[in-house]
Amino acid sequence: MTTKETFTLHGENLVKKVKELIAEGNIRKITIADKEGKELMSFPLTIGIVGAIFAPILAAIGAIAALIGECSIIVEREPDEETPKP
Template identity: 60%
Template sequence: MAYKETFNISGENLLKKVKDLFNEANVTKITIADKNEKEIISFPVSIGIVGVFLAPIFAAVGAIAAIVTDCKIIVERKDAEPKAEETVAEEENPLV
């Protein structure tokens, strides 16, 4: 199951935050929106992305950062933690 997380950020810190998010394993999609949540750019994040493909994305994010003063980053993440009920069921099974 996926969930979303939103960060309010200034334009000057935008590129650094996006680069940091690319290094997190459970991020699947990043959307940059203005302060009114109107989408500016959105791109998927895959584990196999190499530097050649990241350069245009970072250039676009850098250009956006130069234009906007405040924006939001909406991050979609895959659920990395097991649900509480699954954990309890595993603990109750004596055969495991």
């Protein structure tokens, strides 16, 4: 079962926060929504996404960040492997 977290921030911090989340490595999917909750962009993160493949996604996030004020990032995380399963 995945867990979801939501971060609310201003557009200028969007790319920085997405990079931080990707560096954590346990993210399954990132969704970016405007302040009304309308989904603007959603992309899955798999173990194989790195470097050149991810650069166009960051460019698109940067373009969105330039156009919007406040937004939300909804993050779906992989379950912790250390947590025992019932």
